[in-house]
Amino acid sequence: MPQLDTSTWFINIVSMILTLFIVFQLKISKHSYPTHPEVKTTKMTKHSAPWESKWTKIYSPLSLPQQ
């Protein structure tokens, strides 16, 4: 079995590490997965902001000091 000859192990492992851990990952990481185009409603979504329609505490007069 020539696989068990340890003289070539170093170059094998170094080139594998370069390829698998650096080159392949750099290439695969550039893949992009855009979502499918889909129709969106043109209407603005209504935000339910509480300060638009009703009085909040900041508009009310200061509370009287405790007696």
Next chain:
Amino acid sequence: MNENLFASFATPTMVGLPIVILIIMFPSILFPSPNRLINNRLISIQQWLVQLTSKQMMAIHNSKGQTWTLMLMSLILFIGSTNLLGLLPHSFTPTTQLSMNLGMAIPLWAGTVFMGFRHKTKAALAHFLPQGTPIFLIPMLVIIETISLFIQPVALAVRLTANITAGHLLMHLIGGATLALMSISPSTALITFIILILLTILEFAVAMIQAYVFTLLVSLYLHDNT
């Protein structure tokens, strides 16, 4: 004869220089990095394949395990493309090298085990003893479970090496037999040739299945430890 059989698994050299680094790097040429807005067919197919595989394989993981997606996807692409390229006639297959497979298996396995001990120490230690063990069996079982933990990366590497090596040897032997039988009895040669064709189809399947199995096992070790 014995030397001839294994000659194709020796690391190739050219004028004394190891060219194995070029051979191992070669599959990365087949995966061009997309740098356009619209990709070509090859990159689109590769992206679709990676997306399909990652959806299928990473769905069982939690968000911590899913950070390994890039690693596992490049692993399956690397092993798969190397195996498939190795089926070309007269080509050298780097995945028949035990050293390379050990070099892939040990760091990935160690990464998952370290992650388990770092973040889930109790659960990782609990793997050493199955629930409901009789008291007098506990020391022996802990030893056995520890050995089985440390044998995992070796089994991973040897599985890939043995499968690919055995397939190449079998094809080599049956091909040689077909060639020898051609002049003796052509009808028998036809039978061996059909067997050779079927075996080649099987080897193409094995090349992809072994890449999947290697990655799936690393993924399972990761699942146990996250």
